[in-house]
Amino acid sequence: MATSSSTRETFDDSDTRHDEMHSTIETWIQDLVEEVDSAVSSEQFKQWLDVQSRFHDYSHRNTLLIKLQCPHATRVAGYRTWQNEFDRHVSEGEKAIWIWAPIIAKQCPECGNSPSYHERSDCEYNDTEPDDWNKGLVGFRPAPVFDISQTEGEPLPELETEANGNAGKLIPALLKASSALEVAVEVVSPRKWSHGSAKGVCRYRLEKQPLVEVRDRENEADLAVTLVHEYAHALLHSGIDTEDERSKRELEAEAVAYIVGRYFGLDTSGSAFYLAAWEGDEPETILDRLERISSTAQEIVDVAEEIAETN
Numbered sequence: 510m511a512t513s514s515s516t517r518e519t520f521d522d523s524d525t526r527h528d529e530m531h532s533t534i535e536t537w538i539q540d541l542v543e544e545v546d547s548a549v550s551s552e553q554f555k556q557w558l559d560v561q562s563r564f565h566d567y568s569h570r571n572t573l574l575i576k577l578q579c580p581h582a583t584r585v586a587g588y589r590t591w592q593n594e595f596d597r598h599v600s601e602g603e604k605a606i607w608i609w610a611p612i613i614a615k616q617c618p619e620c621g622n623s624p625s626y627h628e629r630s631d632c633e634y635n636d637t638e639p640d641d642w643n644k645g646l647v648g649f650r651p652a653p654v655f656d657i658s659q660t661e662g663e664p665l666p667e668l669e670t671e672a673n674g675n676a677g678k679l680i681p682a683l684l685k686a687s688s689a690l691e692v693a694v695e696v697v698s699p700r701k702w703s704h705g706s707a708k709g710v711c712r713y714r715l716e717k718q719p720l721v722e723v724r725d726r727e728n729e730a731d732l733a734v735t736l737v738h739e740y741a742h743a744l745l746h747s748g749i750d751t752e753d754e755r756s757k758r759e760l761e762a763e764a765v766a767y768i769v770g771r772y773f774g775l776d777t778s779g780s781a782f783y784l785a786a787w788e789g790d791e792p793e794t795i796l797d798r799l800e801r802i803s804s805t806a807q808e809i810v811d812v813a814e815e816i817a818e819t820n
Contacts, residue, residue: 527807534768534803538795541767544781554785556666563594571608575654578606581705582656584665591655597662605653616645623647658705668782672766674775676729682817683736687721689812692743694721694736709735711742719743734770734777737809741765744805757794759787761802764795768806769813 548554564584567575575582585606591597614623619634626647627639657665687694702724704710708731709723721739726732741762763780770777784795795802 530807530810531803534806535799537768537771538764538799538802541764541781541784542793542795544778545784548781548785553666553668554782557668557786560595560665563590567608574608575606575656579656579658581658581703582606583706584657585654587652587654591660591662595660595663595665597657597660599655600659600661603655603659605655607651608654609649610652611646612648612650613644614647615639615642616647617642621645621647668779668786670779670783671728671731672734672770672775672777672779673728674730674770676733676773676775678817678820679733679773679775679813680729680736681820682813683733683740683809685816685820686809686812687740690740690744690809691718692721692740693718694723696725696732697722698725709739711739711746713743713747719747730770730775733773734766734775734780737769738762738766740809741805744808745801756787757798760784760795761798761805763787764798764802765806765809768802769809772806772810773813 564586567585575585586594588599588605591599612623616623617627617632617634617639618637620627620630620632622630622632624639624642627634684694684696704722704724707724708726709721712720712722714720719742721736721743723732723735723739739762742758745761745765746758763783767777767780770780
């Protein structure tokens with residue numbers, strides 16, 4: 510897969526700066542689309558996708574139950590599933606996360622009840638024997654599941670999404686840029702981090718600036734790119750929280766992070782794997798949102814660059 514490591518990009522402070530940056534960003538977006546295509550066809554991505562396909566896609570109700578009981582949950586499965594599918598076991602002393610599991614059984618064609626409930630109901634259907642009834646959903650039962658953080662054993666395949674390189678003055682510049690971008694920002698120590706495996710989060714607050722929180726880490730280049738990703742969410746997605754648009758929001762934010770990181774000379778090729786996980790089948794969607802991505806990237810670049818040059 511091609512890499513997007515480069516030397517620091519510069520543009521003259523002139524009337525053509527905006528157009529030159531836009532043209533370069535358009536070229537980089539084309540590069541990113543090609544990198545996502547390469548990532549999708551890679552063996553690493555195929556192995557990761559195979560593992561992801563074994564995790565159940567929970568209903569909205571169960572997703573809420575999981576988040577209420579374990580806010581940092583990322584990958585959830587039953588006790589035996591962890592053992593048999595992933596060669597991991599639940600750690601001693603861990604408490605189960607309780608969800609509603611469907612009960613599938615023979616079902617009366619008339620009242621929809623299982624045979625045992627049908628016998629006690631007022632339904633008089635007897636055209637066919639219960640053994641001939643089709644199976645269907647007859648109810649729900651509580652079932653225990655566990656998050657990966659509650660288990661130990663063989664590691665699951667991960668995608669190499671981290672940015673690399675020398676962040677230089679970029680971290681302090683980005684932190685100071687929050688004021689001009691009208692975003693509140695906090696760098697949180699790993700010990701106090703409460704958002705699971707997420708590198709950063711953006712919270713939209715009523716009548717307040719959006720709050721960006723990022724987990725501190727040794728890799729400053731990756732920290733910088735995470736900051737930009739969450740800034741992009743703050744600038745682009747306030748008030749937009751529909752689930753069906755989530756992949757598009759992540760696409761826009763990561764494309765902005767890719768561009769800004771690349772502008773400052775970082776290797777942001779890991780963005781391709783990140784986007785492959787969200788929008789692997791249609792990376793060209795990035796091109797449909799070029800203007801939004803470009804203008805947001807330029808805004809963050811201009812603010813961060815001015816601060817870096819004056820400090």
